[in-house]
Amino acid sequence: MFIRMILGALFRQKGKMLMIALTVALGTSLASAMLNVMLDVGNKVNQELKTYGANINVLPQGALLLSDLYGVEQMPDSPDMYLSEEDMIKVKTIFWAHNIVDFTPHLDANATIDGGENTVKVTGTWFQKQLSLPTGEELETGIRQMRSWWAVTGEWLTDDDGGGALIGVAVAEQYGLAVGDEFTLDVQGSSRRFTVRGIVDAGDDEDAQIFIALATMQELTNKAGLISSFEVSALTTPDNDLARRATANPRSLSAREHETWYCTAYVSSICYQIDEVIPDGVAKAIRQVAESEGTILEKTQLLMLLITILSLLGAALGISNLISASVMDRSAEIGLLKALGAHDIPLSWLVLLEILLVGLVGGVVGYFAGLGFAQIIGQTVFGSSIAAAPMVIPLLSVLVMLVIIIGSFPSLRYLLSLRPAEVLHGR
Amino acid sequence: MQAKRSMFYLRTVFASLMRRRSRLLVALLSITIGATILSGLVTIFYDIPRQMGQEFRSYGANMVLLPKGESGTISPEQLEAVRAILPTDDVIGVAPYRYDTIAINDLPFIIAGTDFAGAQAASPFWGITGEWPSGRNQALIGREIANTFRLEPGESVVVSGTNSEGEPFEKTFSVAGIVQTGGQEETFVFISIDDYGAVVGGEVAFDIVEMSVTSSGAGLEELVTAIGQETEGVTAQLVRRVTQSEDTVLSKLQSLVYLVTIVVLMLTMICVATTMMAVVAERRREIGLRKALGATNGSVVLNFLGECLAMGFVGGALGSLLGFGLAQLVSLQVFNRTIDFPLAIVPLTIFSSLVITTLACLLPVRNATKIDPAIVLKGE
Numbered sequence: 001m002f003i004r005m006i007l008g009a010l011f012r013q014k015g016k017m018l019m020i021a022l023t024v025a026l027g028t029s030l031a032s033a034m035l036n037v038m039l040d041v042g043n044k045v046n047q048e049l050k051t052y053g054a055n056i057n058v059l060p061q062g063a064l065l066l067s068d069l070y071g072v073e074q075m076p077d078s079p080d081m082y083l084s085e086e087d088m089i090k091v092k093t094i095f096w097a098h099n100i101v102d103f104t105p106h107l108d109a110n111a112t113i114d115g116g117e118n119t120v121k122v123t124g125t126w127f128q129k130q131l132s133l134p135t136g137e138e139l140e141t142g143i144r145q146m147r148s149w150w151a152v153t154g155e156w157l158t159d160d161d162g163g164g165a166l167i168g169v170a171v172a173e174q175y176g177l178a179v180g181d182e183f184t185l186d187v188q189g190s191s192r193r194f195t196v197r198g199i200v201d202a203g204d205d206e207d208a209q210i211f212i213a214l215a216t217m218q219e220l221t222n223k224a225g226l227i228s229s230f231e232v233s234a235l236t237t238p239d240n241d242l243a244r245r246a247t248a249n250p251r252s253l254s255a256r257e258h259e260t261w262y263c264t265a266y267v268s269s270i271c272y273q274i275d276e277v278i279p280d281g282v283a284k285a286i287r288q289v290a291e292s293e294g295t296i297l298e299k300t301q302l303l304m305l306l307i308t309i310l311s312l313l314g315a316a317l318g319i320s321n322l323i324s325a326s327v328m329d330r331s332a333e334i335g336l337l338k339a340l341g342a343h344d345i346p347l348s349w350l351v352l353l354e355i356l357l358v359g360l361v362g363g364v365v366g367y368f369a370g371l372g373f374a375q376i377i378g379q380t381v382f383g384s385s386i387a388a389a390p391m392v393i394p395l396l397s398v399l400v401m402l403v404i405i406i407g408s409f410p411s412l413r414y415l416l417s418l419r420p421a422e423v424l425h426g427r
Numbered sequence: 428m429q430a431k432r433s434m435f436y437l438r439t440v441f442a443s444l445m446r447r448r449s450r451l452l453v454a455l456l457s458i459t460i461g462a463t464i465l466s467g468l469v470t471i472f473y474d475i476p477r478q479m480g481q482e483f484r485s486y487g488a489n490m491v492l493l494p495k496g497e498s499g500t501i502s503p504e505q506l507e508a509v510r511a512i513l514p515t516d517d518v519i520g521v522a523p524y525r526y527d528t529i530a531i532n533d534l535p536f537i538i539a540g541t542d543f544a545g546a547q548a549a550s551p552f553w554g555i556t557g558e559w560p561s562g563r564n565q566a567l568i569g570r571e572i573a574n575t576f577r578l579e580p581g582e583s584v585v586v587s588g589t590n591s592e593g594e595p596f597e598k599t600f601s602v603a604g605i606v607q608t609g610g611q612e613e614t615f616v617f618i619s620i621d622d623y624g625a626v627v628g629g630e631v632a633f634d635i636v637e638m639s640v641t642s643s644g645a646g647l648e649e650l651v652t653a654i655g656q657e658t659e660g661v662t663a664q665l666v667r668r669v670t671q672s673e674d675t676v677l678s679k680l681q682s683l684v685y686l687v688t689i690v691v692l693m694l695t696m697i698c699v700a701t702t703m704m705a706v707v708a709e710r711r712r713e714i715g716l717r718k719a720l721g722a723t724n725g726s727v728v729l730n731f732l733g734e735c736l737a738m739g740f741v742g743g744a745l746g747s748l749l750g751f752g753l754a755q756l757v758s759l760q761v762f763n764r765t766i767d768f769p770l771a772i773v774p775l776t777i778f779s780s781l782v783i784t785t786l787a788c789l790l791p792v793r794n795a796t797k798i799d800p801a802i803v804l805k806g807e
Contacts, residue, residue: 016705023701030694037687048679051672052486057609149671203667248556286609291552292485299482299761300680303475306757307468307684311691314464318698321457325705328450373690381683 016326017358023322024362025369027315028400032370032392034308037377039389041304044382045297046235050101051148054231055289056271058083058091058281082226085214087278091232092133094273099235099265102141105227107217111187111210113175120171122187122210124217127157143211146231147202154179154198162216164197168207172199185210187220232274232283236267238294243268247285316399320407323355327411331418339420348412355404363400367393439730454706455742458780461699462746466776467753468688470769474754475684478762479677480641484519487550488637489669490647492654495662500525500632508658509636513650517641520548523633525623529588529616536572538586538616540623543567549639553612556580557604563622566600569613573605580604586616591629598626644674696783703787707731711795718800727796728789735788736781743780747773 060083091100107124126142133139144156157164165185167177177183181196194212201207218224239247243266246253250272253261261269267290271283330351337347371388378386492509494501506523525540543559557580560567568584578584580602587597600622606612624631642650647670654663717727751768758766 019701019705023698026694026698026701030691033690034687041683045676045680048676051675053668053672148675149667151667201667203665203670284609287552287554287607288487288610290609291554292483295485296482296676299479302761303684303757304687306760307471307687307691310464310467310753310757311695314460314691314695315698317460318457318695318702321453321460322698322702322705325450325453325702325709328709377683377686377690380686381679
């Protein structure tokens with residue numbers, strides 16, 4: 001009888017029930033879209049922030065950064081001034097290997113152009129290198145990914161182009177070189193002719209550098225298999241108190257804290273793990289990138305969280321509003337049932353169950369519609385799909401149930417307080 | 428006659444609103460929520476570029492000034508001239524630097540004279556152990572130097588070199604703090620520009636000036652050309668790494684908020700419309716009764732329209748205020764900054780809520796007027 005009454009109500013009031021289902025579906029789709037986007041926005045923005053380039057620099061232990069500085073001559077060569085190219089690949093074997101997006105080696109030396117007096121810094125590097133890792137993974141990495149802001153006139157260099165070079169705009173201006181021109185480079189006694197393939201506008205001191213393929217540079221300087229440093233671009237978690245303490249002094253942590261720190265992708269713990277696999281190197285966080293990443297990431301996540309809460313609130317109020325409106329609407333029917341001797345409790349169940357059933361249908365439809373909205377957002381903004389977080393489903397079900405019950409409660413109480421005679425009379 | 432009729436019209440609308448207080452509340456609440464979300468989100472959306480632009484300044488200088496021509500340095504007067512070109516509110520930090528080589532224990536390093544307040548503002552990512560120098564004869568040293576000589580904040584460091592007249596000098600500085608950046612700054616000794624003048628000598632001038640300016644894309648390019656044209660002996664350059672990447676990421680973030688705003692607004696507005704429709708649809712009996720008493724379809728529609736417009740107006744006005752409060756709250760929480768009240772949002776919000784309520788109202792009312800009053804009154 002009870003079931004028949006519910007079904008009866010559902011079918012008799014098709015239009016109205018459709019309206020409730022629609023509103024619940026709209027609200028749920030809004031909530032599910034926002035929750036999914038919010039939960040994934042950290043990853044997505046983190047990926048975007050990789051356009052700022054490397055956040056970790058790995059140098060040989062013995063070397064101060066002096067060669068960078070305003071032409072101060074490098075001290076005489078010694079083996080501990082270099083890292084081995086083979087060792088570098090090991091960064092893809094650390095605990096957080098998956099978070100390492102790109103890495104690029106540098107082999108630097110000072111050279112003269114066409115027998116001139118002034119020295120120019122020449123860097124051998126990877127441009128767009130295809131790597132097959134020992135783990136069986138394929139990886140494409142190189143300076144082309146690491147310097148998204150470079151504007152190159154002409155062409156990018158390829159890694160097997162032994163006779164080509166990319167030169168900075170300042171070098172091009174100083175020596176009057178254009179794309180296609182040839183010049184001679186004298187590096188530590190050996191010289192070779194190069195063709196300018198492209199001119200780089202980097203907007204910093206790299207404008208005054210020349211870039212050639214790493215293999216060519218190793219041949220020229222007679223340093224097979226050696227590199228002077230490498231840059232790593234890693235996805236990291238913003239620093240918190242623990243990470244700051246660990247950066248200051250890793251030994252100050254308890255065993256438990258150390259484990260938490262080690263197993264979280266803080267920039268400091270990734271540096272620590274790189275130090276572990278590359279014994280004669282020192283990994284340094286480039287604070288300009290690492291610190292700022294954290295700031296931007298935290299702000300974006302907080303912003304999305306607040307907008308999500310806002311829209312959840314809106315959806316909840318919207319649903320409960322419609323439900324109170326539609327429950328009130330049934331005063332005549334409830335009055336009749338009461339006049340026929342129905343008790344308050346089964347009557348409330350009747351109304352509640354009807355709405356819950358309709359809400360369930362609306363909720364399921366809304367959840368999937370919301371996933372669709374999330375994908376639209378992901379594809380248009382980030383060009384990649386948004387992962388559907390499983391935790392959204394239970395969260396949404398509880399939320400929708402609560403909203404429906406809370407939404408119908410005040411109007412139910414109002415209905416039950418009515419006197420049948422008055423209602424039927426039509427007041 | 429006309430006056431009397433419009434009085435009656437107003438009275439009908441008002442009386443109908445008052446009699447049905449609970450339902451009125453439901454409808455009004457839903458319009459207000461919609462309007463609040465509309466005005467709040469749109470305010471946030473318009474404020475995002477400005478707020479986020481400020482946050483992106485944590486990446487440090489996005490413009491550098493370099494000397495051009497004979498002198499090889501930038502004088503304080505030239506720096507002032509450049510500052511006059513830039514809008515004061517947009518300049519976050521200006522850090523001038525003057526470099527020379529020095530030795531500590533016979534190892535060569537670089538000494539930099541700077542303005543510490545400016546450097547701190549322009550490079551917020553510097554990690555300082557100890558404190559920023561505040562007085563004379565205090566220095567900030569790079570971590571590499573500190574590690575090499577095992578120096579701690581509070582200890583002192585002896586710096587030697589040759590001054591601008593070619594005479595050797597030796598000077599003791601107390602180490603106020605140790606700076607960590609992961610870059611070449613870790614091999615620098617930073618001292619105030621006054622100390623630099625006293626120790627190394629020469630007139631006050633800078634080799635390079637780093638600037639952090641809140642402006643992006645075309646705005647920055649314009650500033651660069653303006654500086655190049657209007658000041659003698661100085662060229663401005665953009666730090667492409669910072670500006671280019673900022674444009675990329677900022678435009679992504681903006682389009683994210685844009686899309687989210689559209690989705691939320693669309694769904695919320697439909698939600699408001701369905702609620703309004705439900706509220707109006709339940710008054711079919713009333714419409715039937717009015718028609719039975721001789722009201723024309725036109726007058727019934729006008730009556731309802733009046734009610735809806737009144738609610739739309741009140742809800743929209745309330746919502747635009749509440750929405751600003753909401754946007755303010757979000758801005759304070761996320762960015763720790765207040766936002767200005769955008770006046771244009773008020774008419775926009777009120778107009779949208781008027782449109783939505785009218786649409787949501789007309790549909791069910793028109794349906795109801797089409798039906799024969801007898802059937803409606805009978806309750807079918």
